[in-house]
Amino acid sequence: MNFRGRWVLITGASSGLGLEMARLLAKEHGAHIIAVARREDRLTALKTELESAHGVQVLPLSADLTKPGDAARVFETATSGRSVDGVILNAGITYFGHALDQPPESFDAMLATNITSVVRMSQLFGAHFAKREGGGALMLVASMAGFSPLPYQAAYAATKSFVISYGRSLAYELRKAGVSITVFAPGGIATEMLSLSGLDRKFKAGDLGIMSAEACARIAVDAFVRRRELAIPGILNRFLATMFKVLPQGFLVGRSAAMYEGGLPKEPPAT
Ligand SMILES: NC(=O)c1ccc[n+]([C@@H]2O[C@H](COP(=O)([O-])OP(=O)(O)OC[C@H]3O[C@@H](n4cnc5c(N)ncnc54)[C@H](OP(=O)(O)O)[C@@H]3O)[C@@H](O)[C@H]2O)c1
Incomplete structure (x- = not known):
């Protein structure tokens, strides 16, 4: 898909x-960008950076996707005009x-951000794309963590399993309407997620x-513009994804848990 002069959220x-x-x-790709996140100052800085360097337009759209109604507000604002x-x-x-x-409020925020807002926005934009000439492209960012249970990131891995399953089903349902759904499943990336x-x-x-x-972004954007259904960046990650399919799950869970040895915040709670 050619995004030159077109808007991508x-x-x-x-x-x-x-x-x-x-x-x-x-x-x-010369795309105009609708940039969504909570930290408005960073979105404003991105607007200044991209508009001056590349002559594209950027719409900063501050939203907290854990808040009921914010996903719909983002859709309305993005598509109006x-x-x-x-x-x-x-x-x-x-x-x-x-x-x-894991504190209840952490789990609730994770569910709202990683799942609820993804489903709501997929429905809104999926229906919007399906209704019109030319369709559209949607990409859901999942994770390698979604391919196998992952002790010590248990809830996170489960949310990403959901995203993989949901995205791949949606890809089938919307294909004939000219809407592509790409599921992107990276392994570890050096971002604030690791430090936070x-x-x-x-x-x-x-x-x-x-x-x-x-x-990682280069591979993700390539998969998005080529409208691939599933993309896993890096040879090592693709090898691991194959192993997840063929090795016994008990073994995989143990090996995954072992990666975190020595890095856990504290001992398990006393019973
Ligand atoms: N880092 C990894 O190792 C890794 C591996 C596999 C998959 N992934 C996936 O890649 C994606 C991007 O993560 P990242 O590694 O780039 O992490 P990151 O640097 O922490 O970025 C997360 C982004 O999500 C936004 N965000 C978080 N909560 C939000 C909320 N309630 N409302 C609106 N925006 C919110 C943050 O913006 P604000 O804080 O400004 O709201 C930030 O822009 C995630 O889906 C993650 O699960 C990451």
Whole structure:
């Protein structure tokens, strides 16, 4: 799909993967960007950066996707007076630690951000694209964590399993209407997600298997414009994804848990 002079909405555009995808879509594809996140100052800085460097238009759209109604408000604002041709639902949060320790408000925010807002916005934009000539492109950012249970990121992995399953079903349902759904499933990326969750106690930029946000965004944007149904960036991640299909799940869960040894915040709660 050619996005030159067309609008692409990206959630989670204030940092990490979303920020780098916005930069690439503006710089190399000439796309106008609707940048969604909570931190308005960062979205305003992105507008200044991209408009002056690449001559595209940027609409900063501050929204908290945990709030009921914000997904619909984003859709209404984005589509009023402009044609949106692409949407990347990238905003996401994790929790790293013992599953029993995850505070209820952390779990609720995760469910709202990683699942509820993704479903709501997929429905709104999917229906919008399906109704019109030319369809549209939607990409859901999942994770390798969604391919197998993942101790110490238990709820996060389950939300990303949902995104993979939901996105792939939706791809089938909307294909004939000219709407592409790309599920993008990266492994570790050196972003604020690692530092905010404490995962940086185990994983850092430059470690084997940890991609830079720029490198990962390049593969994501390529999959999005080519309208691929599933994309996993990096040879190592694609190898692991194959192993997830063939190795016994008990073994995989144990190996995944072992990755976090020494990095956990504290001992499991006493019973
Ligand atoms: N980093 C990894 O290792 C990794 C691996 C696999 C998949 N992923 C996935 O990649 C995606 C991007 O993550 P990242 O690594 O780039 O993390 P990040 O740097 O922490 O970015 C997360 C983005 O989501 C936004 N966001 C979070 N909560 C929000 C809310 N309630 N409302 C609106 N926006 C919200 C944040 O913006 P504000 O804080 O300004 O709202 C930020 O722009 C996520 O879906 C994540 O699950 C990441």
